[in-house]
Amino acid sequence: MPLKRKIRTTLNPDNLIKKQKHDSNQSIDIPIKNCLMWFRTDLRIQDNIALHKASTMIFTKSEKSKYVFAIYLISPEEWRSHDVAPTKVDFLLRNLKELKESLNELNIPLIIESVDNASDVPGVVIDWCKRLRISHLFANIEYEVDEMKRDKQIFNLATFNSIKLEMLHSQCIVNPGLLKTKEEKPYRVYTPFKNSWFRYVESDLSILEPLPDLFPNSKSIRISYLETFSFKVPSSIPGFEISSELAKISRLNFPAGEQYCHSLLSQFILQKASKYSNARDILSQNGTSSLSPYLASGIISARQCVYKAFKANNNKISTGNSGIVKWIEEIIWREFYRQILAAFPHVCKNMPFKKHFKNIEWNNEEENFMRWCQGKTGYPIVDAGMRQLNGMGWMHNRARMIVAMFLVKDLLIDWRKGERYFMNHLIDGDFANNNGGWQWCASTGSDAQPYFRIFNPTTQSSKFDPTGEYIRKWVPELKHLDSKQIHNPFGVLKGSEFKKLGYPEPIVDHQKARIVALEKFKNFCVRLLPLNARERLVNSNALPSLFLKDVNVPYFDYFSFIKHVNLPELWLSIEEWFIHNNQYFSMDYGLQVEKQLKVYKELLKHVVDRSESLIYNINLEDCNYTSFSVPFLFDLSEVIPKGSHLEVLQCFTWWPGEIFEDFIKIFSQVDMLILHCKEDNEMLANFLNVSKGLKALRINSTIASIPLISNALNLKARSLEYLEVNAGGSISLEIFSECDNLECLIVTKDDDYFLQNIFDEIKNMRKLSLKDYRKINFKDTAKIISTTNFHLTSLCLLWEEESDPENFSLLVSTIIVHCPKLKNLEIIFNENSASKILSLLCSCDKLKNLYLRNTKDWNIDMWMQNLGQVIPKTLKSLKLQNSFTFTLKSLKKFLFECERNSINGLRFNIQDGGYWIEEEHINILNDSVEKGILDASSQTSWMDPREFMQQVLLVLDE
Ligand SMILES: Cc1cc2nc3c(=O)[nH]c(=O)nc-3n(C[C@H](O)[C@H](O)[C@H](O)COP(=O)(O)OP(=O)(O)OC[C@H]3O[C@@H](n4cnc5c(N)ncnc54)[C@H](O)[C@@H]3O)c2cc1C
Incomplete structure (x- = not known):
């Protein structure tokens, strides 16, 4: 038997409301006498749904001898069992005083009674109902389990005494339980909840409007029920006293009353909300609203807060001022946690959600x-x-x-x-x-x-x-x-x-x-088919115990396994691994095994169900299309929702067209593409034609002509911001003359076309990298750099052979003039151009990373000694190719100059360790690490698609 989640349906707030409706349909309509408003965590008169309903009920009957009464029960035992802080009790009492005064102005008396035992609360409320001839009792729902139990008892007692209890949702803007996933389940993840919340509110903005003012009682209540006006709010409750110092601080920081609270809200919206996105995280800044005590005790409603923000944001809710939207999103967190509480009551019982x-x-x-x-x-x-x-x-x-x-x-x-x-x-x-x-x-x-x-x-x-x-x-x-x-x-x-x-x-x-x-x-977030998930399934008889063997890849039949497994339960154990992997679902390596794929696909369904906002990252590079993975991939449209967002796709052009046909059905957008071109592919070209986006493109290994794909890419060229071509030969590079928005260009293997076309208009370029060039010369490179409009921050110039030594000074002076923002430089140089590099360094005062390369072994002793004098203080990383050699003496001199030049924490790296380096070199370097001149480091060159994506983002976010 698969595991079933037990949900205590009777305590669901909506069930309580349904029950009210059901019972009231069955009973004869109760004639209206007086109404009682029972205040709990809603100590306000404005936008209080239960109070408003009570007041409207009496007023519309316009009977002068019928009244609204209000009651608040002081219940220290309940407070103690819920760990209510003394300072919160003090705040409650202060606000009760204010509430009493506001009600007084409306001729509504506030009865205040202390109840020693929590279990007596229902009886005390009903006693008051009887004393005051109450026909209708009103309260706003509290979603915690104990409170729901208490209200259920009151409901039964009220019904027994022919009193109608009306429980109303008033804590949230969108009531808990209203928003559901596609599968009609409560949300477990915030972002899809938030999106759905925005959609819901935007479909009817009147939800945001607070209620109109209350109707006052007739003054005659002061004659008929004078004694009910005489209750006093105690100034402290035994067991909840606070020190005079804390009382002072609390009064200063959190004055009581609705009026003060609204002025605090207005001030926040006016002065701070627009800067909230950044200021909210800085601890010393008073960048948040400080409204939480007021929201927690119901001195203000979430709706009043959001309404004010909405108005200040030109009647926009999910767009407009980013600070205001961010603040609204925090209130949505509050709503999210309330719906979690209502839908998963086990969190109230000291249980983890998972x-x-x-x-x-x-x-x-x-x-x-x-x-x-x-x-x-x-x-x-x-x-x-x-x-x-x-x-x-x-x-x-x-x-x-x-x-x-x-x-x-x-x-x-x-x-x-x-x-x-x-x-x-x-x-x-x-x-x-x-x-x-x-x-x-x-x-x-x-x-x-x-x-x-x-x-x-x-x-x-x-x-x-x-x-x-x-x-x-x-x-x-x-x-x-x-x-x-x-x-x-x-x-x-x-x-x-x-x-x-x-x-x-x-x-x-x-x-x-x-x-x-x-x-x-x-131990609690194990990988695929984790032991503890297996244990749970075995314990619940979902699986035979042979599945319990503690092996990494269990030897059993996946097909029969999957039949037995309750995947939602299994999902709970591995959800961390999938969903929290930066919200990416990556279909890469390990797809080869058919049975594994089956599990994978089933799990994917659960991943998708639980996260609407999932972003996909597909790597088909490793798939063998003669293997079982193909049928699985053809079925993707059954699993991944239409219109999904594909962030990175890595594929070969020789993949079967059906796969891309499937992609057309699923993905409406591709941001980044890594393409291994070997031949043309019509369906891939179609897919590129219909998908939106494409900010970044890397093309590898073109050997054949690919006109269809070239045409498709041609149409995307204008949106490209990042382009990396690691392919020589037959790809039609004309497309790249359209790349007006390009911010990063990396080209390995040259093509004459670039020389003539692409470099005319590269004004937005911030990163330029030319590698393995044979035909281009320094003069042309200088020309290219001079068109970049002073934006370049990264420059990488790597040639197999230096083809144009006489123009190297021109190149250097162009860099000096045209690259004032240069932070990263990777360049090849030799004996002839060495002194130019030193003068270049003298002028690059923002340089952070420097990688110096050479194509043949060369001793840089003399040069090294001068290097320490010229490197800018901003330099954080210096890498040398291991074809450069230098003696201990010049290393020491270099470090000495660095110290004199106040260089601190420089990462010094000789690529691949430097096979000629001796122990003494290492000792000297270690010494400098201790002195703080150097910082130890290592480097890797392998780059997977995720890193590609990060690299792209890094360039574009710079
Ligand atoms: C461990 C922990 C415990 C917390 N305990 C409480 C608590 O007991 N009571 C409480 O109200 N908040 C709690 N929060 C959420 C948050 O820290 C406070 O709501 C916020 O600091 C209140 O300051 P503010 O009114 O200036 O917030 P603002 O930044 O101005 O936000 C406005 C309102 O949005 C709501 N809100 C903001 N952040 C969150 C959040 N992360 N989750 C839910 N609602 C949020 C609050 O009602 C807040 O008043 C807790 C957060 C953490 C990490």
């Missing part, structure tokens, strides 16, 4: 946990975050992510302990967001960080608190440190200086902790 993570063995070392809580871990950024939480009851989002990740991945402490500590201290403690945030950081949640992504706290610190201002504010022991020392004082300062700070040493070594964490988590 249940297979429940068996991780945590270290849970109490001492480490205490130090984390107190902000004494020795990692300044973590400590600053925790001290901000302890000091003001709130923490910046970036800091929340850093400290949470640190607790789980560096200290290997159960995320639930952190989640609880947060709830116990946050003024904005909100179960859905907190649980979602923690599970995201712990990699156990819906759309969580993959387990192998572990924040380095020191890097995070220098990136998001570059000046150290945030750390200085919260960790005063470090306030005198400069912006370099402050992120890692233990690593940077001398022992004695560090001791003087009175600040703790790091409790763990991040690098070691990272490795341990990876091992721990890896």
